[in-house]
Amino acid sequence: MASSSYIEVRDLSVDFSGENGAPKAVDGVSFDLARGEILALVGESGSGKTVTSLSLMKLLPEAARWTGHISIDGVDIATKDRRSMEDIRGSKVGMIFQEPATSLNPVLTIARQMTEGLRRHKLLSATKAAAVARAALLDVGIADPDRIMAQFPHQLSGGIRQLVLIAAAIALQPDVLLADEPTTALDVTVQAQVLDLLVNLKSRMGVGILLVTHDIGVVAETADRVAVMRDGRILETGFVEDVLAAPQHDYTKALLASHLTLQQALAVRSAGNSRFPR
Numbered sequence: 001m002a003s004s005s006y007i008e009v010r011d012l013s014v015d016f017s018g019e020n021g022a023p024k025a026v027d028g029v030s031f032d033l034a035r036g037e038i039l040a041l042v043g044e045s046g047s048g049k050t051v052t053s054l055s056l057m058k059l060l061p062e063a064a065r066w067t068g069h070i071s072i073d074g075v076d077i078a079t080k081d082r083r084s085m086e087d088i089r090g091s092k093v094g095m096i097f098q099e100p101a102t103s104l105n106p107v108l109t110i111a112r113q114m115t116e117g118l119r120r121h122k123l124l125s126a127t128k129a130a131a132v133a134r135a136a137l138l139d140v141g142i143a144d145p146d147r148i149m150a151q152f153p154h155q156l157s158g159g160i161r162q163l164v165l166i167a168a169a170i171a172l173q174p175d176v177l178l179a180d181e182p183t184t185a186l187d188v189t190v191q192a193q194v195l196d197l198l199v200n201l202k203s204r205m206g207v208g209i210l211l212v213t214h215d216i217g218v219v220a221e222t223a224d225r226v227a228v229m230r231d232g233r234i235l236e237t238g239f240v241e242d243v244l245a246a247p248q249h250d251y252t253k254a255l256l257a258s259h260l261t262l263q264q265a266l267a268v269r270s271a272g273n274s275r276f277p278r
Contacts (some may be wrong), residue, residue: 012068043229049117094169100161111149136171159190
């Protein structure tokens, strides 16, 4: 990709064992992500997708060892300490975690959790931060933001919690979002709402999105490019239309066959393009 890439990953490897010769969770992964595009990392459970995304934020467990090169907006994160990474997380790169029930603090109101980042990164007053948080909730389709902000996570449905996480992320106006299985365990209606919202964020705000998913249907509907992962490695990458129409690797072919037919994939892709043209 061109130098417009916002995130650059080169030869990323991650292991947790500390033993030479042991299998790596991520093994020599390279890719780029620009603002204004959606790149999907797709593969079965255990393929290394989530570990890859967590590496970009330096959120791996202490036992993990990683090598390679990761740069965000031209900055090599290998040299960044915890404090410096806190400045990057949220303000430059937002994260939407897989399970909102565990990502949100159960003893703090939604208002408290949404305004903390705004006060930390944007240096806003409590009143201004609350107004920005309220606007972000409206932006993701929550019609009664004041009621939601006054509640605790356990008082909300899974779908609303996921929308709250997305709202909290976009309130900080990051250049890139990392979305780790953002529709897992959501019903079909809410899943469609979340996916539509992500594509809309890309089109309307120019946000780059790294979408981690196991679902080829989600890839077909939302992504511009796709990287297929297995056993910690990227086996195939390319524009979604090309990979769906003519997969090169046997694993990609099997993945497509196990989820949906080619005709179904192309139909979903066509419908997605008609709603959100690139």
